[in-house]
Amino acid sequence: MDEMTESPLPLVGAERPTLKTIAAATGLAIATVSRALKDAPDIGEETKRRVRETALRLGYRQNRAAVRLRTGKTNVIALLLSTESDVMNHTSKLLYSIADALRGTAYHLVVMPFFRDQDPMDPVRYIVETESADGIILNQTKPDDPRIRYLAEHHIPFATHGRTDMGFEHPYFDYDNETFGRLAVQALAERQRRHVYIIAPPRNHMYARHMIMGASQEAAARGMRFELAEGVTSDSSADDIETAVAQRFSDTAPDAIIAGSTTSAIAAVAGAERAGLQIGKNLDVVSKEAIRLLHRFRKEMIVVQEDVGRAGSFLARALIAAIEGRAPDEGQALEVPQASDFRTGN
Incomplete structure (x- = not known):
């Protein structure tokens, strides 16, 4: 069954675009359109581009409820951020780079904030218990981080901006x-x-x-x-x-x-x-x-x-690989500064 969608600017009486609508506009089979939108590896890049451009032009959006019923997935990635983070510089760049890396994929980004007076476990438990995301990106890691232990125990895919000292491997990107x-x-x-x-x-x-x-x-x-x-x-x-x-x-x-x-x-x-x-x-x-x-x-x-932009892109790719059960190109990375990088503006 086609997944019904809503156009960003729906017209009264207009039919909502479906996979069938895109197939008719591109001359491709419905199954090909569906796989192209899911970034399937057996679909050529030119076909994917054409399908995505047509979907965008028609105002196609996947119905997440239908996707979840059919596949058990939400196609949502959650980013957990402390409200104490360096919002004007570090956090804004991280947000942009993750969102940019998800463009053209089936995944959407939601941000889950937590506050100084809140247990950092609260948003993690909420996401897991409500099954509201397929995977989680988190930062400000601790040497022995209860959030990471909880996610590992519940077999929830995750990636971290920062390392831990917990005795097991997990996807991360860190600055040295x-x-x-x-x-x-x-x-x-x-x-x-x-x-x-x-x-x-x-x-x-x-x-x-x-x-x-x-x-x-x-x-x-x-x-x-x-x-x-x-x-x-x-x-x-x-x-x-x-x-x-x-x-x-x-x-x-x-x-x-x-x-x-x-x-x-x-x-x-x-x-x-x-x-x-x-x-x-x-x-x-x-x-x-x-x-x-x-x-x-x-x-x-x-x-x-x-290079927080590199970090966000890396984490998004590593997490998608974990969600889809495949080996990432790289699971862990460390950005190491050099003495020549330390400069004044004079």
Whole structure:
């Protein structure tokens, strides 16, 4: 039976386009149209393109309820995101890249937020118990992450932006924050800085462990003082970070800051400047970013690009492979920064 669909701008009295409608418009068999829309490997790319363009022109949309009844699948991928994430930079790029990777596939993206005062397990349990998605992408992983253990125990396909330390393999894409921390300290040492102050991610996150380890070990090897920000993390509000930095840098201040996110870097610069310091003169700041912004804010900052677009695309492909029960081209990947990537805007 054809899956009935709704046009984005339905006309009164107009028939809703079906697979049969697309077949008639393209001169292809209904079965061929159906398989082309599902990205079947035995259908040629030119045929897929023609079918998708015709479907778009006609306003065809799959009826998810019909798909679920027939196949047991929702064709939905859920992205779990903390509301404390770096929305203006990191998260927006991740969202775009995942959505872009799903274009032309049978899958649709939904975003499930969770809040500071909420159990992170709540949205995971909801998706699993209601069977509202075929697979899940999540980030801000913990070394022993109960969300991942739960998904593995319930045999739900998932992929993570970040690694774990749980003793079993799973699809992930990660940025090498240990190398980032080490190279950030090296860049500061080259500028004769001696006291590093780091605004790290929340300590229970895996990437915080990596970043702190790399930076602290490199600082110790170079005889530099290493200090973790107290009371704030890179996920704290900009106001809290600015206030904490302004207070800490008001007397006997460190001469270098490593910020774990774009938002925390901007807030840290604002706080340091409130305390009377000048970036590039008596203070250097290192941060990473997903969207080019920081050098427009202060060109003296030392910035490295994190390819979150690559991460989102990789995670989408790896998760689709897991959902469909086939081996991915790659199941795990690590982006490793290089010393030459750390640049000022001068």
